[in-house]
Amino acid sequence: MNLSICIITKNEKEKLIRAMQDLLSMEVEIVVVDTGSQDSTVQALSELKKQPHKARLKIAEFEWIDDFAAARNEAIKQATGKWIFMLDSDEYLMKPCDEKILEMLLRKHPGQVGRVLRRNLIPAKPAAREWISRVFEKAYYHYEGAIHEQLVPNDPQMQVVLFETNIYLEHDGYYGSDEERRKKATRNEALLLKELNERGDDPYLLYQLGKSYYMDGEMEKAAEQFDKALGFDVDEKLEYVQDLVETYGYALMNSGQTQKALGLEGVVDYFGHLADFCFMMGLIEMQNARFDEAILFFQKAAQVPQGKVEGVNSYLAYYNQGVIYECTGNKEKAIEMYRKCGNYPKAVTQLANLTKND
Known part of the structure; x- marks a missing residue:
């Protein structure tokens, strides 16, 4: 198959070697561009290259210049395949990729951009899924x-x-020690602030800066950047804008600005078809003690076939309805909702408490 899998990496030897395991069994070219690792990444790759594999492994080094695009473009330059599949070193194939189906898809969509489904693992939170553009x-x-x-x-x-491929990834880049996460956040924030200074305010960059603050737990700073981004005339159909609105809502709630978060009711016409948005609005209404409105949003979320965050259109939506019904004295409806949650541990516990004397 005329495909080059391109990876840029720095000091992520263990994750990279893990990511390579499934890739090496594919009849593809793998191009790894190291941007200055000091953890013996290059040596480990060199040893891996000596071993027999279906894949052809190419190792290149590129001096880090605080520019991810430059590093990715170097990987593209080093590749010899007609098609590029761009992968991060903290992403792994969730299941083996059927190469014949992938090749058929690539031939069917010349000049187009292929999307892969990525499942993001987030500490202490449900996993979130997203389609991202990676094949071209x-x-x-x-x-x-x-x-x-x-x-x-x-x-x-x-x-x-765009077209959808048969590639499914799992991403654990949000894991790591507090020191590692803080170091990564500090690097990202510095690069984003530099680019904003050079290019001027840009809604996408403001969104990414807000996300960085959000993942680092700085909710007020995150909400401020999201607020600035939404001050632009943004296209509500863009996926980043949808995530911007949803993360803004959570940043407001997590920073104690629950009443301000009610202002997002004004964009229901644009985002009310999304399970994640409806679920978030349910939480906002719930925190403002607007329980009837919260129930309606949770019901709407549960009617949407698919959501990004696991459970927002199923057990999490049912659980929160159960909590509202239990708190307002409607035991029968609370039990009904908790039973709909299946094996969700919190619902199992609440259900046991409500039915122990029955």
Whole structure:
């Protein structure tokens, strides 16, 4: 298959070697660009290259210049395949990829951008799924942006058309020690602030800066950046805008600004078809003691076939309805909702408490 899997890495030897295990069994080229590792990553890759594999492993080194797009573009330059699959060293194949189906999809969509489904593992929270653009023809695309870089066509007039691939990833980049997460957040925030200073306020960069603050637990600073981003005329159909609105709501709740969060009722017409948005609105209404409104949002979330965060359109929506019914004295409805949650531990506990004397 005429495909190059490109990975940029730095000081993530253990994760990278784990990610490589499934890839090496594929008949593809794997290009790893190291940007200055000091943890023997290059040596480990060199040993791996000596072993027999279906895949062809190519190792390159690139001096880190505080620019993720530059590193990714170097990986693309080093690749010889017609198609590029860009992968991070903390991402792993959830299941083996059927190469024949993937090759058929690539041939069917010349010049288009393939999306992969990624499951993000987040400490102490439900996993979240998202479709991300990662597969493309080398001749037509490159990356731009020092941080949270974006794939753009070489020809500004080219219309980007997306298609879904059969690639499913798991991402554990949010795990690690507090020191590691703080170091990564500090790096990202510095790069984003530098780019904002050079380019001026940009809604996407403000969103990413807010996300960085949010993941670092700085909720007030996150909400401030999200607020700035939403001050622009943004396209509500863009996925980052949808996530921007939802994360803004959580940042407001987590920083004690629950009444201000009610203002998001004004964008229900734009985002009310999304399970994650409806679930978030249910929590906002719940925190403002608007229980009837909260129930309606949770019911709506449960009617949407799919959500990004696991459970928002099923057991989490039912559980929160159960909590409201229990707190307002409607034991029968509370039991009904908790039973709908299946084996969700919190619901099992509440159900046991409500039925122990029955």
